[in-house]
Amino acid sequence: MKTRFRLTPARIILLSFLLMICLGTALLSLPFATAQGLRAPLETALFTAVSASCVTGLVLQDTAQYWSLFGQGVILCLIQVGGMGVVTMAVLLMVFSGRKIGLRQRWIMQESIAAPQVGGIVRMTGMILKITLCAELLGAALLALRFCPRFGLGRGLWAALFTSVSAFCNAGFDLMGRGGEAFSSLTAFRGDVLVNLTVTALILTGGLGFWTWRDIREHGRHLKRYSAQSKLILSLSAALVLGGFLFMLLWELRQPQWQGLSAPEKAVTALFHAVTPRTAGFNTLDLNAMSAGGQLVTLALMLVGGAPGSTAGGFKLTTLALLLLSVRSVFRGKDSVYAFGRRIADGAVRSAAALFLLYILLFLGAGLLIACLEGLPLMPALFESASAVATVGLSLSLTPQLGTLSHLLLILLMYCGRVGGLTLLYAAASRTADDGARYPLENVAVG
Numbered sequence: 001m002k003t004r005f006r007l008t009p010a011r012i013i014l015l016s017f018l019l020m021i022c023l024g025t026a027l028l029s030l031p032f033a034t035a036q037g038l039r040a041p042l043e044t045a046l047f048t049a050v051s052a053s054c055v056t057g058l059v060l061q062d063t064a065q066y067w068s069l070f071g072q073g074v075i076l077c078l079i080q081v082g083g084m085g086v087v088t089m090a091v092l093l094m095v096f097s098g099r100k101i102g103l104r105q106r107w108i109m110q111e112s113i114a115a116p117q118v119g120g121i122v123r124m125t126g127m128i129l130k131i132t133l134c135a136e137l138l139g140a141a142l143l144a145l146r147f148c149p150r151f152g153l154g155r156g157l158w159a160a161l162f163t164s165v166s167a168f169c170n171a172g173f174d175l176m177g178r179g180g181e182a183f184s185s186l187t188a189f190r191g192d193v194l195v196n197l198t199v200t201a202l203i204l205t206g207g208l209g210f211w212t213w214r215d216i217r218e219h220g221r222h223l224k225r226y227s228a229q230s231k232l233i234l235s236l237s238a239a240l241v242l243g244g245f246l247f248m249l250l251w252e253l254r255q256p257q258w259q260g261l262s263a264p265e266k267a268v269t270a271l272f273h274a275v276t277p278r279t280a281g282f283n284t285l286d287l288n289a290m291s292a293g294g295q296l297v298t299l300a301l302m303l304v305g306g307a308p309g310s311t312a313g314g315f316k317l318t319t320l321a322l323l324l325l326s327v328r329s330v331f332r333g334k335d336s337v338y339a340f341g342r343r344i345a346d347g348a349v350r351s352a353a354a355l356f357l358l359y360i361l362l363f364l365g366a367g368l369l370i371a372c373l374e375g376l377p378l379m380p381a382l383f384e385s386a387s388a389v390a391t392v393g394l395s396l397s398l399t400p401q402l403g404t405l406s407h408l409l410l411i412l413l414m415y416c417g418r419v420g421g422l423t424l425l426y427a428a429a430s431r432t433a434d435d436g437a438r439y440p441l442e443n444v445a446v447g
Helices: 009-028 042-053 069-084 086-096 103-113 121-151 153-168 193-207 210-219 228-250 263-275 292-304 317-331 346-374 378-389 404-419 421-428
Strands: 337-339 342-344
Touching: 009 042, 009 069, 009 404, 009 421, 042 069, 042 404, 069 153, 121 153, 121 193, 121 210, 153 193, 193 228, 193 263, 210 228, 228 263, 228 292, 228 317, 228 337, 292 346, 292 378, 317 337, 317 346, 342 346, 346 378, 346 404, 346 421, 378 404, 404 421
Parallel strands: none
Antiparallel strands: 337 342
């Protein structure tokens, strides 16, 4: 018996990103989207549209040098919509137009921002808009203090706004290539405290997740009133930032290639590179000059990413937190997983394990395929695949040199990474009625 195709929330999210990518590709394929006035190759337009829509930052051409002001504007719009979520933007437009938001739209919105409940979803969209606008405008104003003297008033303001939106949305696109070296990211501002701290703050703000910001807004310093999810996100995020900072400062930046940096520059750079892999994609150090240990730690931070319902990618902080808590419960002989005086639902733990395994398989499988297709060492290929599936954008300068098949593979990884592994699984699943039957129990040896 045939089953009728249903537009579930997961499938609507998948289709909305596909439509945005198609529109972005069409606009970037127009002749006046490039600086030379020539039509961009389909592969370049598609790759750039996917990277911007999925807030990744991997590019085939330098954004400032290759694309015109119109093309850069298209990329910026794709980053903004992709970062906030297509569904979130659609709901905001419905709210501003005065249309009533039905239960189905609330249900889809809940899936889109990983909200734990449907209640308060419409109010949540207003808070998302306020946080986004305030953070991006403040960030642009601060960055303009450095960019305007360097690039001139008009170009400086545009570069400041572009970089601020890109940082908050954890996209990693930049306009620093104009008049300088292509694909240079923020290396020219390595020791600039204002630029580094502003971009770092924007990345963290966007990566914490809007549901976490709701807790911060409503409860302030009363941490006991926060949800267990927000507590997990804040505590693990702080631990990863501190751990990454100490590793960069005490190990990586003590390597011979970085001895030219002063102590303040090392401190600022260590903090920046502890934050940007999750999952912003900016860099102030030459990643190819990093030690093997530095590249490995960066790769691990990329895969973890940010919080659910945020602008960041990766398999998410809560996934890592639940896996660590599961290990702790096994060591303590507990039957359930606990955190901050709350018992975590078994379904959430199973979902975390499934999501982690899916990301690892995509990361390893794609990296191995790229290495075989291009004849590359495995580590650089894994770095590119991790950057794509975690929607980071950091690169060892390999992406522009890869072939078409590898580019298509990275496109698939960026798309899967942005919509989320569980969304893909839910969209592909065909749910059947549960007849209530339970199979006989049998134990399986582990370890």
